[in-house]
Amino acid sequence: MSFTLHGIGVSPGIAxxxxxxxxxxxxxxxxxxxSQQHLDKETARFDDAIATVRNEMEMLRTQIPVNAPAELPAxxxxxxxxxxxxxxxEVPKQLIRSQQCNAEWALTQQMEHLVxxxxxxxxxxxxxxxxxxxxxxxxxxxVLLGHPDNLPSTxxxxxxxxxxxxxxxxxxxxxxxxxxxxxxxxxxxGSTSHTAILARSLNISSVMALHNAHTLIRDNEIIIVDGExxxxxxxxxxxxxxxxxxxxxxxxxxHQKLKRLTTSRAATLDGIEIxxxxxxxxxxxxxxxxxxxxxxxxxxxxxxxxxNRADLPTEDEQFEAYREVAAAxxxxxxxxxxxxxxxxxxxxxxxxxxxxxxxxxxxIRLCLAESALFxxxxxxxxxxxxxxxxxxxxxxxxxxxxLRLTHAAIERAKASLAADDVxxxxxxxxxxxxxxxxxxxxxxxFAERLDFLSIGTNDLIQYTLAIDRxxxxxxxxxxxxxxxVLQLISITLRAGEKAGKPVSVCGEMAGDPKLTRLxxxxxxxxxxxxxxxxxxxxxxVLKTHIGNNVNVTQKILKASDAxxxxxxxxxxxx
Amino acid sequence: MLQQDVEITNKLGLxxxxxxxxxxxxxxxxxxxxxxxxxxxVNAKSIMGVMMLAAAKGSIIRLEADGSDENQAMETMxxxxxxxxxxxx
Numbered sequence: 271m272s273f274t275l276h277g278i279g280v281s282p283g284i285a286x287x288x289x290x291x292x293x294x295x296x297x298x299x300x301x302x303x304x305s306q307q308h309l310d311k312e313t314a315r316f317d318d319a320i321a322t323v324r325n326e327m328e329m330l331r332t333q334i335p336v337n338a339p340a341e342l343p344a345x346x347x348x349x350x351x352x353x354x355x356x357x358x359x360e361v362p363k364q365l366i367r368s369q370q371c372n373a374e375w376a377l378t379q380q381m382e383h384l385v386x387x388x389x390x391x392x393x394x395x396x397x398x399x400x401x402x403x404x405x406x407x408x409x410x411x412x413v414l415l416g417h418p419d420n421l422p423s424t425x426x427x428x429x430x431x432x433x434x435x436x437x438x439x440x441x442x443x444x445x446x447x448x449x450x451x452x453x454x455x456x457x458x459x460g461s462t463s464h465t466a467i468l469a470r471s472l473n474i475s476s477v478m479a480l481h482n483a484h485t486l487i488r489d490n491e492i493i494i495v496d497g498e499x500x501x502x503x504x505x506x507x508x509x510x511x512x513x514x515x516x517x518x519x520x521x522x523x524x525h526q527k528l529k530r531l532t533t534s535r536a537a538t539l540d541g542i543e544i545x546x547x548x549x550x551x552x553x554x555x556x557x558x559x560x561x562x563x564x565x566x567x568x569x570x571x572x573x574x575x576x577x578n579r580a581d582l583p584t585e586d587e588q589f590e591a592y593r594e595v596a597a598a599x600x601x602x603x604x605x606x607x608x609x610x611x612x613x614x615x616x617x618x619x620x621x622x623x624x625x626x627x628x629x630x631x632x633x634i635r636l637c638l639a640e641s642a643l644f645x646x647x648x649x650x651x652x653x654x655x656x657x658x659x660x661x662x663x664x665x666x667x668x669x670x671x672x673l674r675l676t677h678a679a680i681e682r683a684k685a686s687l688a689a690d691d692v693x694x695x696x697x698x699x700x701x702x703x704x705x706x707x708x709x710x711x712x713x714x715x716f717a718e719r720l721d722f723l724s725i726g727t728n729d730l731i732q733y734t735l736a737i738d739r740x741x742x743x744x745x746x747x748x749x750x751x752x753x754x755v756l757q758l759i760s761i762t763l764r765a766g767e768k769a770g771k772p773v774s775v776c777g778e779m780a781g782d783p784k785l786t787r788l789x790x791x792x793x794x795x796x797x798x799x800x801x802x803x804x805x806x807x808x809x810x811v812l813k814t815h816i817g818n819n820v821n822v823t824q825k826i827l828k829a830s831d832a833x834x835x836x837x838x839x840x841x842x843x844x
Numbered sequence: 845m846l847q848q849d850v851e852i853t854n855k856l857g858l859x860x861x862x863x864x865x866x867x868x869x870x871x872x873x874x875x876x877x878x879x880x881x882x883x884x885x886v887n888a889k890s891i892m893g894v895m896m897l898a899a900a901k902g903s904i905i906r907l908e909a910d911g912s913d914e915n916q917a918m919e920t921m922x923x924x925x926x927x928x929x930x931x932x933x
Binding site: 344347348351352355356357358384387388391392393395396399403579580581587 | 855857859860861864867868887889890891892893895896898900901902903
């Protein structure tokens with residue numbers, strides 16, 4: 271009987287193959303009391319197990335394939351250091367003596383104690399290191415119990431095999447790399463786990479967080495892994511198999527075709543040029559921007575500089591980060607949004623917890639209230655503008671007073687730099703985010719006073735439809751094609767056209783290829799999105815004929831029934 | 845015994861990589877080396893202990909070194925903090 275499991279797709283691609291179960295890693299540990307005279311022997315047995323695992327890991331360290339991801343040696347080193355840590359290699363021996371318990375039990379107790387301490391850490395990344403501790407302990411436990419290897423035995427042809435495991439450690443991944451599985455699925459893990467990062471860099475499709483795949487799937491069963499949707503189909507029937515074989519084939523062709531689009535120019539069939547920019551969060555994201563063929567950065571979120579720390583970043587620190595990106599983009603535009611915290615992105619000390627943070631003192635409201643903080647960021651942005659085409663983007667504007675105060679703050683920052691004799695681009699462009707319905711309705715006034723506008727559709731939808739994006743129970747109401755949302759986008763685009771100022775969309779809508787034609791039809795000529803979506807959107811642009819879409823787009827704008835939207839959209843996307 | 849307070853100035857604080865560097869450096873010395881933050885005192889030779897401090901940028905920690913090579917140990921540790929663990933920021 272066919273059944274489907276749902277998890278988190280951490281690495282895209284479709285694989286069809288035979289399930290190979292990794293041995294159960296949640297090892298059952300026996301618990302017994304030893305007599306006094308056996309304690310020396312038990313601690314020696316524990317030492318031997320640690321030494322065996324140490325040898326194993328050092329051996330693996332020398333066997334890392336040349337083409338393995340750069341993170342792999344670092345992960346392995348981390349595991350070796352955890353193994354050699356006295357909290358893991360010494361403390362269990364004290365437990366063996368004080369409680370007269372067996373080595374496995376002593377080690378498990380100590381592991382639970384360590385994991386509990388890691389769980390108290392607030393930082394997500396550091397907290398996740400508890401999985402490294404568990405993985406190291408499990409390797410030692412396996413040696414103590416006498417079954418050393420986690421992976422199924424080597425077979426001649428594993429190309430069509432899919433590894434099913436409760437959990438996989440980076441050390442397991444080296445064996446995995448050698449054995450060339452078609453995909454792997456695990457019960458635990460998430461997108462920040464080491465194993466997920468490795469899966470993406472190895473380009474092997476993978477689904478994690480399936481909870482009980484390892485108990486439900488049996489060895490040798492045929493399974494389908496869809497790493498994009500996060501779906502695993504066990505024992506598929508003929509129809510499902512046929513469908514996924516087709517989709518697998520299509521995915522491979524698409525993947526190849528898309529890559530060839532990287533350097534081609536984005537223009538519609540009737541010759542209208544469309545600009546495709548990328549959104550980034552960290553300076554190092556520039557690499558994927560360049561790979562995607564984006565012609566600029568439409569949204570650089572500056573929040574990363576401010577998160578996960580106790581103090582505020584200095585002007586020099588911010589300047590370095592902005593300059594790095596501006597220089598790396600080699601003259602292509604880099605649009606940097608000023609600090610947008612509050613709401614779902616709290617900042618220690620500055621933002622207060624309120625019942626309704628999305629409507630609270632956030633983004634430009636916070637910056638205008640904290641003028642020293644804003645002044646520092648503006649100076650850093652202006653200084654970076656000397657090294658590339660930097661543009662400033664102001665989030666959450668709702669009225670012209672805020673805009674005037676912002677302009678005044680920018681002038682002050684310019685004057686202070688000029689007084690210090692520090693170079694900057696005096697003609698730096700300043701744009702505003704249109705994400706509050708009030709701003710969209712009076713987009714004309716903003717367009718006249720700014721150099722460009724950028725529609726933040728995520729917040730615009732949230733505020734227009736009155737849906738808290740952080741509240742799951744109203745998520746079903748979140749609808750990017752709600753007629754009211756489309757009206758506001760259309761108003762903003764027309765206002766930009768009238769004032770002769772460019773307008774872009776930088777929310778999730780810009781990266782959804784199903785909405786590309788609609789947005790072009792409404793008049794959008796500049797998109798900014800995750801680098802990963804860029805080529806699919808470009809492909810859609812290349813197949814679009816604006817002239818042919820005028821009628822349907824008009825109908826969509828006149829429609830008031832959200833239910834009809836799907837029909838219109840599929841006509842548009844034919 | 846030597847002791848000194850240090851401010852953490854590298855961007856990511858005592859994250860996994862910096863913790864690994866610190867532990868490796870401390871491991872070269874005979875002396876016992878301890879780090880204290882918010883009343884939590886850990887062995888600087890223990891990677892897990894150092895990570896559990898979760899010391900972010902801007903936090904102040906106390907370094908202690910006690911043993912035959914304590915001077916050299918303290919100097920090496922301070923240099924690591926001063927150099928922002930070689931992260932450059």
